[in-house]
Ligand SMILES: Nc1ncnc2c1ncn2[C@@H]1O[C@H](COP(=O)(O)OP(=O)(O)O)[C@@H](O)[C@H]1O
């Protein structure tokens with residue numbers, strides 16, 4: 521068996537995957553998509569005998585297009601192009617979740633500042649959350665508390681943003697619950713491999729920010745994978761045609777809602793918080809399914 525890994529930077533996750541492949545004596549090759557070029561032919565010219573290729577590029581579009589090319593050449597790539605395309609775009613993800621009746625926060629899309637303000641003021645109400653439709657690590661996810669903060673955020677996007685920043689993805693703000701003085705997690709991350717939820721963590725935001733991404737200082741704790749969490753996470757993964765994904769959920773006054781699915785999920789945070797060897801789960805899954 522030979523596994524390929526498409527990457528652009530050697531991350532903690534890739535080192536873990538390498539160590540598991542070596543432990544299991546699986547042959548592998550790392551392919552830096554910044555160091556090669558692709559011939560647009562039908563030939564499997566990268567390496568004839570990859571049984572499966574893991575897409576682990578940190579750059580979303582480079583990963584997405586590498587996957588498109590490799591799939592056309594006949595390689596099996598995880599996640600597949602459909603999944604990367606759907607999960608990498610919060611608008612397309614929301615449509616898939618909606619089609620599958622998977623609970624998700626109330627969301628509106630608008631293309632102009634005035635219509636975005638109307639969406640917030642007539643439908644969502646303040647506080648609202650605005651997110652780039654393509655983005656990760658909490659970047660440019662902002663809370664709009666009132667008319668003036670909404671106006672200034674939208675105006676900045678309209679004047680300074682790139683074309684994607686001008687697609688306004690607006691969502692109902694879900695407050696973090698506090699019970700007996702104990703803060704419940706801001707959001708939950710479930711790491712899915714095939715049909716299995718292998719690890720889950722609750723993330724807590726800091727005092728200074730409503731976002732709980734680990735990349736911006738959020739703290740993580742291991743949580744139990746209840747049947748509800750498992751069921752929703754697997755449904756969300758399937759909705760975006762995922763195989764190895766990270767599902768983010770929030771508890772909205774007692775109802776779990778899916779907020780996004782990550783198609784190239786990092787796992788340092790969840791592996792460290794839970795002490796679960798996520799890389800071992802991924803390699804075992806590849807060995808069971810793609811030999
Ligand atoms: N509707 C919401 N209400 C309150 N907080 C939210 C909401 N959506 C996202 N957040 C917070 O912002 C963080 C980043 O949002 P998310 O949709 O996961 O985008 P990203 O892809 O950048 O991680 C979440 O982890 C959560 O802490």
Ligand SMILES: [Mg+2]
Pocket residue numbers: 657658733768780
């Ligand atoms: Mg997220």
